[in-house]
Amino acid sequence: MKHFFRTDAQPSVAARWLLSILFFVLLIAAYLAGSSYRHRENPQDKVMPTVSEMLDGMKRSAFERDRTGELRLWVDTFASARRFGIAIGVIFLAIPLGVGMGLFPYVEALFHSFLVFFDKIPALSLLPILFIVFGLDELSKIALIVLGVFPTVALDAYLRARSIPREQIHKAQTLGASEHEIAYRIVMPQIFPKMLDTIRLNLKAAMLLLIAGESLAATVGLGYRIFVVRRYVAMDIIIPYVLWMTGLLFLSDWFIQWVIRRRYGWLDK
């Protein structure tokens, strides 16, 4: 214990491993204790389903057709992934915009203060207006994610573009680079991997906005399902859905990290 707060501590492999699973174990144990307590009081309890009930809920969602004849987990995942993917695609456009703002004073004057202000608007509270402008269908759900995350990413790209040493830009100019080449051949490739990280860290915000959008008006989607089955306290479906979403998000995060390591090995060297 006396080594615990030493900066030069060297925990053994076993200790590292044990410590890193400790909170997972505690969380699961607390859940199981709570669940079994509630089931002793009331065998039909739906609020904290047992593991076997959740497995059954997962099986029904993934492999059995529901009353509308759908394998809903896959249908929901596909619909949500599509919305999510399109939104993230649009958010990538924030990178060239941010670079433009960071390098061209006119572009900066045009967008910067507006985006700083826009970034502070809690997009969720404007949903009724979003619905009026974009309707209740796919567009409004994608727009909600984009509005929530785009300004953050654009402003981050702006800051990173500005932090590129001026000498580099002067040097490029003396070598005869055009203004566009400076922005999009010299500055943007340098900050791009960092921007991937920014987008990665914003995945959760995007997911929250997706769920919020789907909870308000939808016929399909992971967030939609969670809000509908809530009507009959089907936690045996909700908890596996939440774990599934967490897993998907974790994988996306991991994938982006892998891309950064793999393609941008020069980063931070």
Added chain:
Amino acid sequence: MPKCRSLVAALVVAGLAVTALAQLALAKDRFTLAVSIYAGWMPWYYAKDEGILKKWAERYKIAIEVVEMDYIPSVEAFVAGKVDAAVMTNMEALAMPAKSGVDTTVLIMGDYSNGNDALLVRGIPDVKGLKGTRVYLVELSVSHYLLARALEMHGVKESELTVVNTSDSDIAPAFIANKSQKAVVTWNPMLMNIEQTPGVSKIFDSSKIPGEILDLLVVNTKVLNDDPRVGEALVGAWYEVMSRMSQRGPEADKALTAMANRANSSLNEYKAQLRTTAMFWTPEAAGDYARSTEIKEKMDFVRNFAFKHGLLGENAPSVDIVGISYPDGTIQGDSRNVKLRFDTRVVDKAKTGQLRQN
């Protein structure tokens, strides 16, 4: 011994978790009622604000705390055992607590919706015309039930149209703003807002299925049996408010204005909502309806809807999985699993003046 210390810490955490759970089981004389906004439930807000509920609770030497919540979270709190009593419709009482094994007693039959829920359309002549359209509503709510009943009466299958789940907080502004939306099912006060929009007409409402959508006050049966005082205090307070409301004149208007304010409506709007709410003003009326044969037929519609839409659990083998008991002792469904009880004993006490008067 450093290792011991971490073990102790782990035990302390586990111990805290267990005691937190154990507190739920403690006996008590403090109770919690969860209320949410709806025309027929505004009297509870009035009973709280005017101290009527407090007065009745004091007569029984107990305390009743009123928590104001959104509707579905309040029902979830009741299911989780975090509140002892809550307002809800007969459908949620069956599909949420009763289905989840929480023994639930219907203490007060407050009213039934007699036009407070409706199907509104743009340019669709009748229910048959809904085929192929998108209908916006809160899925698996009484709105969905109303739609299912309308379709059933007109021989249309639900699979012939698309139900779009829409949050109740956005349904009115979204429908009013988007002329491309053709059909919506919702309840008051959203209903009033939408109905006032030009070009919108009503093709079905709950006055065509009277007595099916019941607005209730339910109590956890175990809590009620452990301490019947809570039931009597709630019933006493409720009918005191009912008698104030049902008189004519300035006194009643004062009470109705207070309720309207709490629902964010004007007095006239609130009175209009009450016209489409069939209140059971007296304990006689509520008791008579609970004892009628009609209620059993109506509950049969509701439980069949619930079963067909998976509300009784997706793997429920039959509609009979949950038992419903009535004041005459008859049971609908599984008699070994009675979880929803229409019980008139406390209301009958109010009728015969047996509640404490001071």
